[in-house]
Amino acid sequence: MALADTPETHTDGARAARPVAAERRWWQLSGIPPVYFIVGAVLVFMPVVASGFVLSQLLAWSFILGMIALSLMFLAGYGNMVSLAQMTIAGVAAYMVAILGTSAVDTISLGWPWWVAVPVAVLIATLFGTLTGALAVRTEGIYTIMITLAIGAAMFYLVRQNYSLFNGFSGINQVNAPVFWGINWRAPLPFYYLCLACAAAAYGVVIYVKRSPFGLALQGVRDNPRRMAALGFNVTAHRIAAYALASAIAGVAGVLLVWLNGQVSPGTIAVNQAIDILIIAVVGGLAHPIGPFLGALLYVVLRTFALDVLVSLGLAGERFQLLIGLGFLLVVFFSSDGILGIWRRIRERQKRDPLTGHSTSGQSGTGDTDG
Amino acid sequence: MRTFAARHPIWSAIIVLAAAVLIWAIFAPWPEGLEDAIGRKKIFLNALFNGITLGALYFLVASGFTLIFGLMKNVNLAHGSLYMLGGYIGYETANATGWWLLSFVAAFVVVAAVGVALQVFVFRRMEGDDLKQTLVTIGISIVIADLMMWIWGGDFYQILAPAWLSGPIDLPLITGVSRRTGEYIYLTYPVVRLVILLAAIAIGIGMWLALTRTRIGMLVRAGVDDRDMLSATGVRIQRVFVLVFAFGAGLAGIAGVIGGTFQSVAPGEDIRFLLASLVVVIVGGMGSIPGAALGALLIGLAEQFGSVYAPTYAVVLTFLIMVLVLAFRPQGLVAVRR
Numbered sequence: 001m002a003l004a005d006t007p008e009t010h011t012d013g014a015r016a017a018r019p020v021a022a023e024r025r026w027w028q029l030s031g032i033p034p035v036y037f038i039v040g041a042v043l044v045f046m047p048v049v050a051s052g053f054v055l056s057q058l059l060a061w062s063f064i065l066g067m068i069a070l071s072l073m074f075l076a077g078y079g080n081m082v083s084l085a086q087m088t089i090a091g092v093a094a095y096m097v098a099i100l101g102t103s104a105v106d107t108i109s110l111g112w113p114w115w116v117a118v119p120v121a122v123l124i125a126t127l128f129g130t131l132t133g134a135l136a137v138r139t140e141g142i143y144t145i146m147i148t149l150a151i152g153a154a155m156f157y158l159v160r161q162n163y164s165l166f167n168g169f170s171g172i173n174q175v176n177a178p179v180f181w182g183i184n185w186r187a188p189l190p191f192y193y194l195c196l197a198c199a200a201a202a203y204g205v206v207i208y209v210k211r212s213p214f215g216l217a218l219q220g221v222r223d224n225p226r227r228m229a230a231l232g233f234n235v236t237a238h239r240i241a242a243y244a245l246a247s248a249i250a251g252v253a254g255v256l257l258v259w260l261n262g263q264v265s266p267g268t269i270a271v272n273q274a275i276d277i278l279i280i281a282v283v284g285g286l287a288h289p290i291g292p293f294l295g296a297l298l299y300v301v302l303r304t305f306a307l308d309v310l311v312s313l314g315l316a317g318e319r320f321q322l323l324i325g326l327g328f329l330l331v332v333f334f335s336s337d338g339i340l341g342i343w344r345r346i347r348e349r350q351k352r353d354p355l356t357g358h359s360t361s362g363q364s365g366t367g368d369t370d371g
Numbered sequence: 372m373r374t375f376a377a378r379h380p381i382w383s384a385i386i387v388l389a390a391a392v393l394i395w396a397i398f399a400p401w402p403e404g405l406e407d408a409i410g411r412k413k414i415f416l417n418a419l420f421n422g423i424t425l426g427a428l429y430f431l432v433a434s435g436f437t438l439i440f441g442l443m444k445n446v447n448l449a450h451g452s453l454y455m456l457g458g459y460i461g462y463e464t465a466n467a468t469g470w471w472l473l474s475f476v477a478a479f480v481v482v483a484a485v486g487v488a489l490q491v492f493v494f495r496r497m498e499g500d501d502l503k504q505t506l507v508t509i510g511i512s513i514v515i516a517d518l519m520m521w522i523w524g525g526d527f528y529q530i531l532a533p534a535w536l537s538g539p540i541d542l543p544l545i546t547g548v549s550r551r552t553g554e555y556i557y558l559t560y561p562v563v564r565l566v567i568l569l570a571a572i573a574i575g576i577g578m579w580l581a582l583t584r585t586r587i588g589m590l591v592r593a594g595v596d597d598r599d600m601l602s603a604t605g606v607r608i609q610r611v612f613v614l615v616f617a618f619g620a621g622l623a624g625i626a627g628v629i630g631g632t633f634q635s636v637a638p639g640e641d642i643r644f645l646l647a648s649l650v651v652v653i654v655g656g657m658g659s660i661p662g663a664a665l666g667a668l669l670i671g672l673a674e675q676f677g678s679v680y681a682p683t684y685a686v687v688l689t690f691l692i693m694v695l696v697l698a699f700r701p702q703g704l705v706a707v708r709r
């Protein structure tokens with residue numbers, strides 16, 4: 001298994017490289033492509049150059065949105081289940097942290113210590129997401145979008161009109177990240193590293209699960225559910241398990257989100273937000289787990305600076321949604337794989353032989369970002 | 372119906388009993404004990420009528436949605452935006468000309484034209500790719516919502532009904548007995564809502580007749596069942612698609628005017644009616660007009676009774692109905708053969 005770099009495997013090109021990569025052990029650093037080290041180093045040493053605003057409001061937010069979009073990408077990319085409820089699941093975790101932990105609304109908050117509240121919140125969110133999934137998988141394909149959207153919208157209206165548990169329209173504020181190990185996790189620098197660690201862990205989990213027997217079976221279910229059922233795989237159980245994993249990721253992101261904003265309100269889980277998560281995932285690309293993070297970074301940068309750009313162009317700053325919508329339409333129309341698809345196409349064009357027009361079989365294999 | 376009664380005697384008995392209780396609750400004056408237990412009869416009757424009217428409105432929105440979905444397999448998530456556009460167009464027309472009825476025509480024509488444009492320029496280009504179509508409708512709904520926000524701002528608009536429709540009317544339904552005189556008190560209800568209810572029923576029956584009795588309705592039904600086979604028999608299916616999309620969008624536009632008359636038009640309504648359409652179609656069954664009617668009635672009633680008897684959990688009731696239907700009849704209450 002350690003002979004991953006034997007020449008035979010590389011003559012087959014990119015397709016053969018993947019199964020071999022799956023046999024590597026994660027501690028064998030030589031198996032990890034250099035891109036990972038470069039990106040990792042840049043992210044770890046980012047605080048040296050970046051200000052607190054960039055760390056918490058740009059990068060940490062991107063990581064959080066990226067994680068929620070990653071959970072959507074996991075479902076959509078490997079299970080062909082486009083769920084619009086991921087933001088709602090994150091919102092459930094956020095609300096649970098606010099309700100179980102401490103906040104300014106002490107009639108609702110139970111005041112549990114964070115090390116109880118957070119795991120319970122993630123657990124409840126996972127449970128909620130799994131139930132959502134169990135409902136959604138009862139029908140197939142395009143119906144999933146409808147059901148998950150309906151669940152998300154119903155949850156939004158519930159938290160908006162319910163005052164006894166969710167404090168209605170105004171939501172729950174002053175939900176602060178805890179202070180422990182002598183570190184104030186609210187400060188930009190620790191919070192940045194916390195989000196980075198969680199995002200990296202989520203990314204790693206998705207990469208790992210993708211190649212695990214479960215992940216392979218899930219992709220088999222995506223490609224041909226009837227054949228997988230005939231082979232003896234429980235199609236429904238695989239799909240629900242995928243929802244459970246995705247919900248756990250979204251739940252962790254929800255906890256970080258409530259700590260970042262310091263509050264949670266119905267606006268956090270509004271339908272627009274759920275759709276924004278879909279946009280992030282689709283624009284980034286549903287083919288690989290890095291796509292959602294790219295999409296999230298782009299979204300956050302746009303969201304933060306579009307106001308200034310629009311105003312400088314003489315348009316009103318509120319037209320941000322128009323910009324996002326049109327950009328999304330363009331991406332869906334012209335590159336269904338998002339940024340990743342554009343990137344892949346550019347690489348393929350570079351590899352193409354100028355005389356024959358055929359792509360030369362790559363020496364190092366395409367898509368090395370797979371790791 | 373007779374076969375149903377023969378097959379499910381217990382269920383039939385329960386349904387008949389429930390209907391009898393409902394009819395008694397509607398027509399008879401309530402005894403004191405019942406009023407103490409669940410509140411006054413007037414509240415119950417108002418919730419019932421509001422629920423039915425709301426259901427009629429949901430039916431208008433959702434029937435277009437379900438037709439488009441059934442025929443083209445296109446989950447048109449911009450349907451709520453079409454509804455809201457209809458409301459704004461209706462408001463502008465009624466405001467400019469003073470004719471309430473004209474606003475229906477204007478809303479139908481404009482929104483149907485938007486629907487045709489969507490079908491011809493957008494959805495035809497990506498036929499057969501369900502997910503891509505759905506994503507595109509999401510993008511379109513964002514763009515339309517923001518354009519409408521740009522034009523009409525965040526204000527609430529209410530379309531004024533004409534004078535001959537304003538004011539309440541006495542219905543021959545007893546709400547209670549007057550303590551002083553001993554006479555019956557009758558339910559008073561806004562005329563405009565009754566007219567809207569009747570209009571929705573008329574549209575529903577008309578649609579059902581058109582679907583079952585006319586040639587074009589036959590084509591649509593055949594397309595819902597198997598559109599590939601229909602186009603193989605030589606029908607110009609693209610024309611049927613455009614027609615159905617125009618009609619479905621136009622219905623959403625009309626519903627927008629109605630919603631703007633007895634509620635109001637404001638940003639956020641598009642999401643609300645999109646949710647309503649989704650739930651109605653999930654509950655009733657995808658692609659089925661009778662299913663949409665049944666689902667709309669159920670959801671409208673659930674919403675109104677929920678908001679009267681359990682104000683902070685009204686949505687949960689709607690949601691519960693959807694969950695129960697998905698759990699026990701995932702194909703919807705009125706199932707369509709596949």
